[in-house]
Amino acid sequence: MRLALFQPDIPQNLGAALRLGACLDVPVDVIEPCGFPLSDAGVRRAAMDYGALARMTRHASWTEFLAAPERRAGRLLLFTTRGAEPLHAFAFRTGDTLLFGRESAGAPDEVHAAADARLFIPLAAGARSLNLTVSAAIALSEALRQTNSFPTGAPTG
Numbered sequence: 001m002r003l004a005l006f007q008p009d010i011p012q013n014l015g016a017a018l019r020l021g022a023c024l025d026v027p028v029d030v031i032e033p034c035g036f037p038l039s040d041a042g043v044r045r046a047a048m049d050y051g052a053l054a055r056m057t058r059h060a061s062w063t064e065f066l067a068a069p070e071r072r073a074g075r076l077l078l079f080t081t082r083g084a085e086p087l088h089a090f091a092f093r094t095g096d097t098l099l100f101g102r103e104s105a106g107a108p109d110e111v112h113a114a115a116d117a118r119l120f121i122p123l124a125a126g127a128r129s130l131n132l133t134v135s136a137a138i139a140l141s142e143a144l145r146q147t148n149s150f151p152t153g154a155p156t157g
Helices: 011-024 040-050 063-065 109-114 134-144
Strands: 002-006 028-031 055-058 076-079 099-100 117-120
Touching: 002 134, 011 028, 011 040, 011 134, 028 063, 040 134, 055 063, 055 134, 063 109, 076 109, 099 134
Parallel strands: 002 028, 002 099, 028 055, 076 099, 076 117
Antiparallel strands: none
16 A cells, blocks of 8 residues: 655645654655655655655656656556545445545646546535645555554554
């Protein structure tokens, strides 16, 4: 299981996603360009004390991400408000990559076309969308639950 962020706009969301990945033992792929300067120091600052636990891979472009060996190990699942299937009705597999688009613009048509499935998180009537990292946490939790892949460590604090 992997978490991928397509050209994220908000550094705090990237930091929260890195913390999420670190806590759930899931690698995080960042597809550039980002909407902010992405430096090693910035990543450490955004991820706070979880930076050392996070497994982040930077991809200079969408094309580079698609060609990465770790990306080709499973299906590419795009979470989008234009999704075709609700996440709770989808059968996840351990090799899946859960992909989330930009906070400001979502994912372009070429990203939609490359996805093996397009999923959405059902919301109450009138609600537009959730925060990126909240959406990622919901999706990852369901995927890890279905694949029995949650970490087995006990809480430490």
